[in-house]
Amino acid sequence: MTKKDFIDCYNRIAPYIHKTPILTSRLVDELTGAKVYFKCENFQRTGAYKMRGATNAIMQLNTEQKGIGVITHSSGNFAQALSLAARSLNVKATIVMPSNSPQVKKNAVAQYGGKIIECASTIEARQATTEHIISTSGATFIHPSNDLNVILGQGTACMELLDDFPNLDTVICPVGGGGLLAGSALAAYHFGKKCNVIGAEPSEADDAYRSLISGKIETNLTTNTIADGLRTQLGHHNFPIIKKHVQQIIRISEDDIIQAMRFIWERMKIIIEPSSAVALAAVLKNTTTFKNKSVGIIISGGNVDLENLPF
Amino acid sequence: MTKKDFIDCYNRIAPYIHKTPILTSRLVDELTGAKVYFKCENFQRTGAYKMRGATNAIMQLNTEQKGIGVITHSSGNFAQALSLAARSLNVKATIVMPSNSPQVKKNAVAQYGGKIIECASTIEARQATTEHIISTSGATFIHPSNDLNVILGQGTACMELLDDFPNLDTVICPVGGGGLLAGSALAAYHFGKKCNVIGAEPSEADDAYRSLISGKIETNLTTNTIADGLRTQLGHHNFPIIKKHVQQIIRISEDDIIQAMRFIWERMKIIIEPSSAVALAAVLKNTTTFKNKSVGIIISGGNVDLENLPF
Numbered sequence: 001m002t003k004k005d006f007i008d009c010y011n012r013i014a015p016y017i018h019k020t021p022i023l024t025s026r027l028v029d030e031l032t033g034a035k036v037y038f039k040c041e042n043f044q045r046t047g048a049y050k051m052r053g054a055t056n057a058i059m060q061l062n063t064e065q066k067g068i069g070v071i072t073h074s075s076g077n078f079a080q081a082l083s084l085a086a087r088s089l090n091v092k093a094t095i096v097m098p099s100n101s102p103q104v105k106k107n108a109v110a111q112y113g114g115k116i117i118e119c120a121s122t123i124e125a126r127q128a129t130t131e132h133i134i135s136t137s138g139a140t141f142i143h144p145s146n147d148l149n150v151i152l153g154q155g156t157a158c159m160e161l162l163d164d165f166p167n168l169d170t171v172i173c174p175v176g177g178g179g180l181l182a183g184s185a186l187a188a189y190h191f192g193k194k195c196n197v198i199g200a201e202p203s204e205a206d207d208a209y210r211s212l213i214s215g216k217i218e219t220n221l222t223t224n225t226i227a228d229g230l231r232t233q234l235g236h237h238n239f240p241i242i243k244k245h246v247q248q249i250i251r252i253s254e255d256d257i258i259q260a261m262r263f264i265w266e267r268m269k270i271i272i273e274p275s276s277a278v279a280l281a282a283v284l285k286n287t288t289t290f291k292n293k294s295v296g297i298i299i300s301g302g303n304v305d306l307e308n309l310p311f
Numbered sequence: 312m313t314k315k316d317f318i319d320c321y322n323r324i325a326p327y328i329h330k331t332p333i334l335t336s337r338l339v340d341e342l343t344g345a346k347v348y349f350k351c352e353n354f355q356r357t358g359a360y361k362m363r364g365a366t367n368a369i370m371q372l373n374t375e376q377k378g379i380g381v382i383t384h385s386s387g388n389f390a391q392a393l394s395l396a397a398r399s400l401n402v403k404a405t406i407v408m409p410s411n412s413p414q415v416k417k418n419a420v421a422q423y424g425g426k427i428i429e430c431a432s433t434i435e436a437r438q439a440t441t442e443h444i445i446s447t448s449g450a451t452f453i454h455p456s457n458d459l460n461v462i463l464g465q466g467t468a469c470m471e472l473l474d475d476f477p478n479l480d481t482v483i484c485p486v487g488g489g490g491l492l493a494g495s496a497l498a499a500y501h502f503g504k505k506c507n508v509i510g511a512e513p514s515e516a517d518d519a520y521r522s523l524i525s526g527k528i529e530t531n532l533t534t535n536t537i538a539d540g541l542r543t544q545l546g547h548h549n550f551p552i553i554k555k556h557v558q559q560i561i562r563i564s565e566d567d568i569i570q571a572m573r574f575i576w577e578r579m580k581i582i583i584e585p586s587s588a589v590a591l592a593a594v595l596k597n598t599t600t601f602k603n604k605s606v607g608i609i610i611s612g613g614n615v616d617l618e619n620l621p622f
Contacts (some may be wrong), residue, residue: 021332021334023332023354042580043334043579043580045337047580051363061432080596121509155366199581262617265582265617266617268354269354269358269581269583269613270580270581270582271576271581271582272580302580306573306577306622309617309620309622311617311618
């Protein structure tokens with residue numbers, strides 16, 4: 001994906017997304033010895049960066065595809081993002097969700113206009129249900145992370161960040177499915193000045209860390225992490241990009257995720273989800289590495305269940 | 312207080328405070344039919360607007376007074392603000408706090424460098440302890456809200472808001488002791504274009520509402536509100552300003568405070584304290600009044616105890 005692809009993508013999706021603010025914190029800078037810039041995608045529409053990739057992927061469809069509609073399987077932020085992006089573009093969205101998904105997530109998808117099809121909570125059931133709907137309706141499947149147009153869209157958050165702060169030494173973002181990390185890495189390659197990109201990942205779901213070491217896609221051995229957005233697997237579209245452009249994956253323990261999350265809530269007064277806290281924890285736990293550096297952190301989202309906080 | 316007083320105050324305190332961001336929300340605008348601008352003093356240093364007035368009040372002291380130090384009694388945001396403002400200006404701050412104040416509040420004051428003197432949790436004990444320290448040390452007492460230099464400082468939040476959005480029809484802020492409301496009302500008078508100022512107050516601590524009707528300072532009959540910053544009384548410095556420049560006080564029930572607070576956390580992804588939610592609730596519960604208006608809301612602070620949330 002070229003620099004021009006990014007610029008075209010950005011111009012295409014700009015009317016449908018927020019240009020999110022970038023916050024700084026005197027306290028974080030004092031604690032880390034770095035200059036840290038928080039790109040606040042928790043303030044994005046639907047509360048997460050996923051809106052960018054979902055919008056781009058739908059806009060790249062042809063008229064016939066748009067007429068029939070799109071489908072994905074997700075119980076997380078991509079489900080909400082695809083629903084709202086589709087509604088903004090007058091396209092029908094079908095979301096396949098496990099029937100045991102929390103009611104609050106079903107409500108959010110329904111509120112944004114997505115049509116929910118429930119299935120059993122196994123990967124097999126999810127795929128079979130999705131394939132059945134595609135074969136009968138002709139809807140276009142859009143993967144939450146393993147899709148080049150989704151990756152391109154997600155990269156525009158990092159592009160905006162580097163547009164405001166072109167001299168960043170490093171950009172850190174969480175890695176789950178790998179869409180945000182691959183998009184950010186490409187954006188940093190095109191718009192940064194030797195800007196490193198680092199992925200931050202829960203130790204409890206460290207497929208990206210092990211994949212980068214072995215050189216091939218490894219699967220998660222556990223997904224027992226509070227960072228619910230990061231339990232997913234890398235894909236064959238984003239892994240080659242990550243392999244080529246990402247310097248390092250930093251793993252974070254569950255305690256450190258919760259502590260970083262609470263720190264941001266209490267001291268920066270913004271609501272972030274556990275997946276986003278992983279990226280700040282990577283800096284807080286490695287201050288020697290980032291001392292005197294300019295570091296951008298992509299705060300990926302702010303969707304939490306206030307009834308189920310880890311503190 | 313003149314326009315020049317505000318400009319001088321602003322230039323004086325600017326190096327010690329944050330110019331806080333102003334956020335908007337598509338959803339809030341849809342729900343209210345108004346165009347709402349949130350002045351985010353929850354992002355201010357120490358997490359509340361109180362930093363502005365505390366800084367101004369200390370800076371207006373003479374060299375001898377600064378040499379001896381300042382004192383206040385508060386267990387809330389002003390205690391933290393005076394502590395940090397004093398430290399920034401190399402002045403000693405003593406904070407008289409009830410011994411049963413939550414440990415989290417004592418820690419915050421200590422962390423910002425304030426010297427805590429504990430007393431029994433009655434108004435009499437608080438005043439006696441404070442007067443004793445003043446008579447022995449010569450420290451200058453700075454009231455959290457009933458002080459002209461504090462009022463002037465607090466008004467600079469509204470001044471910044473009107474500097475960015477000079478055509479606001481209305482500014483709404485919470486009213487407790489009355490420092491923020493009086494300062495905002497004066498700022499709107501000097502820097503707005505016929506900008507109304509409205510106070511928002513819990514029904515459970517409605518001294519300002521009743522005072523504006525009777526024309527004299529009324530006392531709170533109850534202070535049984537979750538909005539802990541708004542349990543205090545109007546004072547003789549700020550009430551005349553409020554009487555002259557404030558159009559209306561809107562009272563809000565406890566349920567509506569909690570609902571508005573949760574709404575901002577969940578949908579705007581920022582952490583606000585219950586006192587700030589009162590101001591948004593005033594708009595949400597009176598959409599007919601504010602339809603098609605440009606409304607500024609001062610989000611006064613974001614200091615909450617995450618262990619004791621109302622949801």
